[in-house]
Amino acid sequence: MALDRFGRKIHYLRISLTDHCNLRCVYCMPEEMTFRPLPEMMQDDEVLLLTRLFAGLGFDKIRLTGGEPTVRAHVVDLVRGIASTPGIRDVTMTTNGVLLPKLAGPLAAAGLKRVNVSIDTLNPAKFQRLTRGGDIEDVWEGILAAEAAGLTPVKLNAVVVRGYNEEDVADLARLTLDHPWQVRFIEMMPFGEDTDLQTGSVVTAEETLGRVEQALGPLEAANGGELDGEARVFRIPGAQGDIGFISSVSAPFCASCTRARLTADGILRMCLLREYEIDLLTPLRRGASLEELRRMVLEAVWNKPWGHGLAEGEIPLNRGMSEIGG
Ligand code: SAM
Numbered sequence: 327m328a329l330d331r332f333g334r335k336i337h338y339l340r341i342s343l344t345d346h347c348n349l350r351c352v353y354c355m356p357e358e359m360t361f362r363p364l365p366e367m368m369q370d371d372e373v374l375l376l377t378r379l380f381a382g383l384g385f386d387k388i389r390l391t392g393g394e395p396t397v398r399a400h401v402v403d404l405v406r407g408i409a410s411t412p413g414i415r416d417v418t419m420t421t422n423g424v425l426l427p428k429l430a431g432p433l434a435a436a437g438l439k440r441v442n443v444s445i446d447t448l449n450p451a452k453f454q455r456l457t458r459g460g461d462i463e464d465v466w467e468g469i470l471a472a473e474a475a476g477l478t479p480v481k482l483n484a485v486v487v488r489g490y491n492e493e494d495v496a497d498l499a500r501l502t503l504d505h506p507w508q509v510r511f512i513e514m515m516p517f518g519e520d521t522d523l524q525t526g527s528v529v530t531a532e533e534t535l536g537r538v539e540q541a542l543g544p545l546e547a548a549n550g551g552e553l554d555g556e557a558r559v560f561r562i563p564g565a566q567g568d569i570g571f572i573s574s575v576s577a578p579f580c581a582s583c584t585r586a587r588l589t590a591d592g593i594l595r596m597c598l599l600r601e602y603e604i605d606l607l608t609p610l611r612r613g614a615s616l617e618e619l620r621r622m623v624l625e626a627v628w629n630k631p632w633g634h635g636l637a638e639g640e641i642p643l644n645r646g647m648s649e650i651g652g
């Protein structure tokens with residue numbers, strides 16, 4: 327079991343399969359994004375080897391992310407390989423949903439359990455503006471395909487950005503009346519060069535909750551008042567689904583964090599919002615033994631930062647969200 331020095335059991339690995347993406351969300355990457363050349367990224371056998379290594383250290387839960395994980399070549403085979411790794415009991419994915427109409431069935435058959443699909447508004451024009459060109463119909467079809475393939479319960483992620491979609495949160499929340507989905511509102515976080523928009527346009531979870539309740543009436547606590555992962559969960563009385571609020575900026579959940587992240591270029595990052603990183607891919611390619619790599623991972627886990635420093639104005643500058651894996 328991998329423990330950090332604060333006693334947190336770290337067993338949840340988010341693997342970024344690529345930094346490439348078929349959208350350009352305003353809060354995630356610049357319009358003229360330069361992507362990493364493919365040889366710099368973990369190859370399929372390297373992803374699978376590192377998965378085995380982490381599984382051997384007690385990591386049992388994997389989320390595949392990016393960039394956009396579905397644009398990675400051989401993603402279905404990779405999911406199959408990861409899901410069949412001894413010790414791994416849960417493989418999920420965060421995706422923009424655009425390619426799910428084609429991939430949801432094969433991914434489910436390969437062992438993927440659930441998906442989180444990002445959809446920040448139901449308004450087609452606003453969606454296009456937020457994603458710089460995306461077509462909301464693709465995402466909607468992707469959500470339905472995920473549900474039909476049994477990748478359930480489907481969770482929908484919405485980052486709330488002032489001036490873009492803060493007025494749209496009630497429409498998103500209303501989806502839970504007739505669908506057994508969890509709609510999750512996420513506070514925007516600052517990274518690297520996109521910092522101006524990200525710090526100037528944050529809408530707090532409290533504000534979003536207020537806006538939803540103003541439109542739909544008081545929400546009731548769901549999940550027995552417990553956090554669901556990082557989300558505080560509520561329900562519109564009588565609704566099929568529920569509504570989560572993720573307040574990473576205004577009320578962080580660092581004390582209960584169990585995560586580590588592996589970037590597409592094979593860097594282990596122990597906190598999304600701290601620059602502390604350990605390169606695993608270079609030593610692996612230089613012939614480091616599995617025992618050496620294992621020791622590097624355990625040391626990195628031990629040194630996992632307690633939490634982020636946004637309140638003190640410490641913003642991670644070395645990578646953007648799409649380069650870390652959200
Ligand atoms: N492309 C996939 C997607 O959009 O779901 C997976 C990668 S994306 C980086 C993962 C999640 O991070 C998405 O839900 C996205 O909305 C969120 N995200 C991106 N940039 C963010 C930011 N600056 N603050 C908070 N969430 C962000």
Ligand code: SF4
Binds near residue numbers: 348351392393394444
């Ligand atoms: Fe692509 Fe996801 Fe970032 Fe949007 S949030 S640009 S879909 S990686």
